[in-house]
Amino acid sequence: MTGKQTLTYNQSVTMRKIKRSIPYYVLLILPITYLIIFHYIPMWGVQIAFRDFISQTPMLQMPWRGLYYFEQFMSSQLFWQYFANTVIIALYTLVAGFPLPIILAICLNECRFLKFKKSIQMITYMPFFISTVVLVAMILQFTAPETGVVNTIMSFFGRPRINYMAQPQYFRHIFVWTGIWQTTGFNAIIYLAALSGISQDLIDAAKVDGCNRWQRVWHIDLPGIMPTIIILLILNISSLVNVGFERIFLMQNAFNISVSEVLSTYIWRVGVAGGNFSFSAAAGLFNSVITFTLIILANFTARKVGDTSLW
Numbered sequence: 344m345t346g347k348q349t350l351t352y353n354q355s356v357t358m359r360k361i362k363r364s365i366p367y368y369v370l371l372i373l374p375i376t377y378l379i380i381f382h383y384i385p386m387w388g389v390q391i392a393f394r395d396f397i398s399q400t401p402m403l404q405m406p407w408r409g410l411y412y413f414e415q416f417m418s419s420q421l422f423w424q425y426f427a428n429t430v431i432i433a434l435y436t437l438v439a440g441f442p443l444p445i446i447l448a449i450c451l452n453e454c455r456f457l458k459f460k461k462s463i464q465m466i467t468y469m470p471f472f473i474s475t476v477v478l479v480a481m482i483l484q485f486t487a488p489e490t491g492v493v494n495t496i497m498s499f500f501g502r503p504r505i506n507y508m509a510q511p512q513y514f515r516h517i518f519v520w521t522g523i524w525q526t527t528g529f530n531a532i533i534y535l536a537a538l539s540g541i542s543q544d545l546i547d548a549a550k551v552d553g554c555n556r557w558q559r560v561w562h563i564d565l566p567g568i569m570p571t572i573i574i575l576l577i578l579n580i581s582s583l584v585n586v587g588f589e590r591i592f593l594m595q596n597a598f599n600i601s602v603s604e605v606l607s608t609y610i611w612r613v614g615v616a617g618g619n620f621s622f623s624a625a626a627g628l629f630n631s632v633i634t635f636t637l638i639i640l641a642n643f644t645a646r647k648v649g650d651t652s653l654w
Contacts, residue, residue, distance in 0.1 A: 392625035412625035421609070426584075429605040432515055432591075433583040440523040441579060445572065447527060448534030449560055464535075467528025479593040482521055483508065509598035518594060518603075522587070533575065534568055541567040570651040577645055577653055581638035584630050606630060 387402065392412060394405035416422065447467065454460040473481075485492050486507040494504040507513045541563060549559050588607040595603045606626065614623020638653075646652040 392628045396620040412622050416626045425609045443527045444530035448531040452538045470525045471529035475589045511599045511602045514599040537568040537571040573651040577641040580641040584633045
């Protein structure tokens with residue numbers, strides 16, 4: 344076969360593969376269209392971070408300010424305090440909350456009483472469906488100084504009643520552990536799905552070899568779900584500077600704002616509520632760059648340490 348014939352043959356094979364894949368390409372049209380319309384076209388508005396925003400003025404006619412708003416954002420006296428608040432809350436949530444769904448999933452997977460297992464799974468993942476507003480209202484009711492359940496129990500043991508939401512030292516603990524309570528059960532479902540993919544033959548072989556339950560968990564279950572753990576850890580690390588805005592904003596008050604003000608709420612107060620849209624765009628872009636950098640570093644580290652990564 345000559346070179347020209349080989350080229351013609353390869354082209355015909357490629358065309359046949361493309362024709363066979365046409366239905367899949369058609370299915371891709373809708374998600375690609377969604378990404379273009381709602382994710383890529385709005386990137387044109389990123390220019391606001393580098394311009395003086397003027398309402399009803401074409402983008403290219405707005406005055407160019409370069410990095411002025413980035414410098415204004417990072418040179419603020421309170422920037423590093425709010426940045427520290429964001430990182431502390433995010434790290435606290437990651438360290439305290441990330442292992443719990445794994446532990447819960449392994450415990451449920453080892454449970455042999457099906458009704459008990461299903462009941463615990465339902466009880467633990469139901470809080471995930473509570474809206475943020477309702478959750479914060481519950482927190483405020485439970486921690487109320489006079490009528491709250493927490494203070495009622497504490498007063499029964501002779502402790503004084505405390506307005507927990509007005510005490511800065513309690514805010515982070517309340518925020519983190521209520522979030523863990525809300526999301527642990529739902530996150531455990533992912534690990535349960537990964538555990539269900541482990542070969543039963545491998546588990547049976549371990550039993551035959553005399554491995555007890557803890558040894559099977561350590562040498563079979565954990566290695567089996569390790570790729571899932573690493574992927575979710577990367578995604579959690581990438582969101583260190585994106586602490587949930589809604590719950591923090593609703594839990595804030597004048598007494599705890601020194602520890603509850605994070606970058607997202609600071610951006611809203613100064614940029615959106617204050618009408619400084621160029622400032623808020625610059626601050627939001629700064630957050631996005633930090634998030635992108637973290638996910639790149641986390642993925643690179645995961646790829647170097649193990650065989651699992653996002654890409």
